Amino acid sequence: MKSPSRGSATQATPLVEDTVLQSLSQELAYLHNRVCVLPNDSPIQIQLPKEMFHYNDHAMAWLFKEDVKEFLSGAMLNISLIQISMRALQEKIWELESPCQVGWLCPEQMSTARILGNSADVLYYAERGIRKSVSAGGKFIFIPYYEDYHWTLLVICVSSNTIFYIDSARLPQVRKRLVRFILQNTMKKINPRSPRGPTWKL
Known part of the structure; x- marks a missing residue:
């Protein structure tokens, strides 16, 4: 994790109201205290390992001060924060030497x-990622999905x-779940002995 250089001291400015700050867990309070001293236009740079995320090359996630503010205030959960959390969880699993092997998309x-832009590319990525996760010993594969x-x-x-x-919000109408088409077809290719595809638990 690379923090921006501190050419001059930056004054810490709380990102959320005091009532919200007092309700944060120890981990979220640490995140807040670490980020609130950063300049507004200088993000933290975190590498996303190609082996974990099944990229062709290592990638980068950029965590801005505004991203953390929106998350802590309940306004928005930025995709970069999700990616960084996934990496942190995987590193924690490695530290614990947990027998529960997981993979990530x-x-x-x-x-x-x-x-919507290129479903063929997503199908290719999903199949490659799931196959690599399984061959690495992954018993469960986690996919955060935004729709x-x-x-x-x-x-x-x-x-x-x-x-x-897993959906925390119950809606009167079912979400479109475009990802279901991708995973249904991918799992049929990976498990040809199950022509109907995977079982879904909604």
């Missing part, structure tokens, strides 16, 4: 915008060929 690569201004989480259980769709 990048939320940016699996986004609605990408699916209709809302984050959901998809979890692929490889052994049972099941996909869990």
Whole structure:
């Protein structure tokens, strides 16, 4: 993680109101205190490993002060913050030497915008990422997914060929879930003995 250089001292300015600040967990308070001293236009640069996210090359996520402010105030959860959290979780799993092996698909690569723009590329990425995760020992594959201004989480259980769709918001109408088309076709190719594709748990 690279922080911007501090040519001159930057005065810490709280990102959220005091009532919100007092309600934050220890981890979120640490995030707030670390970011609030940064200049507004100088982001933190975090590398996204190509092995973890199944990129052709290493990529970068840029965390701006405004991103953290929007997250802590409940206004928006930026995709960069999701990617950084995924990397942090994977590093924690490595530290614990957990027997529960997980794989990850990048939320940016699996986004609605990408699916609408070029579904063939998303299909290719999903198949490659799932196959690499499985060959690396991944038993569960996590896919944060953004659609209709809302984050959901998809979890692929490889052994049972099941996909869990986890949504914190219950709506009167079902979301479009464009990602379902991608994963349905991908899992059919990966598990040809299941011609109907994976079982979905919504």
